[in-house]
Amino acid sequence: MIELDGLRRTYRAKGRPVVAVDGVDLAVRAGEVFGVVGRSGAGKSTLLRCVNLLERPDEGRVTVDGVELTGLAGDRLRAARQRIGMIHQHFALLSSRTAAGNVAFALEVMGVGRAERARRVAELLDLVGLADRADAYPAQLSGGQKQRVGIARALAGRPKVLLSDEATSALDPETTRSILGLLRDLNQRLGLTILLITHEMDVVKRLCDSAAVMRDGRITESGRVTELIARPGSELAAEVFPLGPPPVLPDTTVVDVTVTSDDQPFVADLARRYDLDVRILGGAVEQLAGGRAGRLRLALPGNPEQTAPAVAHLRATGLTVEVPA
Numbered sequence: 001m002i003e004l005d006g007l008r009r010t011y012r013a014k015g016r017p018v019v020a021v022d023g024v025d026l027a028v029r030a031g032e033v034f035g036v037v038g039r040s041g042a043g044k045s046t047l048l049r050c051v052n053l054l055e056r057p058d059e060g061r062v063t064v065d066g067v068e069l070t071g072l073a074g075d076r077l078r079a080a081r082q083r084i085g086m087i088h089q090h091f092a093l094l095s096s097r098t099a100a101g102n103v104a105f106a107l108e109v110m111g112v113g114r115a116e117r118a119r120r121v122a123e124l125l126d127l128v129g130l131a132d133r134a135d136a137y138p139a140q141l142s143g144g145q146k147q148r149v150g151i152a153r154a155l156a157g158r159p160k161v162l163l164s165d166e167a168t169s170a171l172d173p174e175t176t177r178s179i180l181g182l183l184r185d186l187n188q189r190l191g192l193t194i195l196l197i198t199h200e201m202d203v204v205k206r207l208c209d210s211a212a213v214m215r216d217g218r219i220t221e222s223g224r225v226t227e228l229i230a231r232p233g234s235e236l237a238a239e240v241f242p243l244g245p246p247p248v249l250p251d252t253t254v255v256d257v258t259v260t261s262d263d264q265p266f267v268a269d270l271a272r273r274y275d276l277d278v279r280i281l282g283g284a285v286e287q288l289a290g291g292r293a294g295r296l297r298l299a300l301p302g303n304p305e306q307t308a309p310a311v312a313h314l315r316a317t318g319l320t321v322e323v324p325a
């Protein structure tokens with residue numbers, strides 16, 4: 001649904017080039033929620049803004065729903081852009097217009113007539129659960145309600161794709177959960193493809209089917225969330241399920257095991273097979289949007305040489321096992 005090929009965007013700051021996006025290839029499948037994570041300055045916002053050409057890439061191609069946007073200009077580009085909704089961290093609402101007025105404004109820009117506009121505004125506010133606040137001004141709405149208006153407005157052009165720029169970063173945890181629930185619901189009910197950028201791992205856990213990690217303008221890893229978490233050395237795994245530095249324990253081998261949905265009861269199996277008193281030092285296993293996954297840190301009695309057969313057995317059963325240094 002979204003394909004980025006060889007995307008590059010350079011800014012000039014104080015006379016020097018700053019490569020914000022440095023040759024990015026990315027494919028987002030129709031109907032999936034795809035999250036791009038990375039530290040501040042990694043190039044996430046620039047990448048997202050290149051998808052609807054708010055930012056013109058210097059090089060590379062952007063294709064959305066089979067249309068190469070980088071090959072369009074003028075009215076054809078405007079029309080293609082209407083099919084891509086966008087929501088923002090600080091909502092970007094017009095303070096002088098009510099919730100209904102903000103959504104109506106998007107429809108006005110698209111040339112939708114008055115009667116149709118009124119019908120669509122009611123429908124869109126209903127879709128985001130805000131029908132009863134249609135006449136409220138942004139200053140009278142909570143952060144979560146403002147983001148609901150932002151989402152209704154982004155859906156005005158019946159887009160197939162929604163871009164989300166840190167949509168929940170300004171919200172408290174409970175409101176974040178309700179907005180993530182709404183986005184998941186819209187993704188499923190409307191078949192909406194969502195590409196989002198975030199620095200919140202909770203967003204990746206609760207909403208994303210797939211994800212990519214961005215660093216210094218490049219994608220360093222990308223794939224389905226559950227697959228990435230099971231990949232040895234994955235940065236995403238360490239961010240989503242942090243285990244921290246390993247403790248130093250005498251005559252003990254510390255191992256980090258990635259758990260995914262089809263795993264066997266491996267702790268009990270290990271204890272039985274090798275007569276080991278396996279201890280769980282930390283970790284978590286959760287139901288994510290893309291399936292059950294997690295990481296557990298285990299302590300096996302014995303030095304690495306003594307525990308090697310048990311570790312090899314864990315690996316042979318298909319588990320990702322890392323022995324942290």
Ligand SMILES: Nc1ncnc2c1ncn2[C@@H]1O[C@H](COP(=O)(O)OP(=O)(O)OP(=O)(O)O)[C@@H](O)[C@H]1O
Pocket residue numbers: 011012013018019020038039040041042043044045046047
């Ligand atoms: N308009 C601009 N002019 C000059 N440099 C810019 C501009 N916009 C972004 N940059 C630079 O490009 C790089 C990537 O910025 P970008 O905002 O895309 O990163 P980000 O990952 O979204 O970070 P954040 O989460 O802090 O917004 C940074 O080094 C930033 O300073």
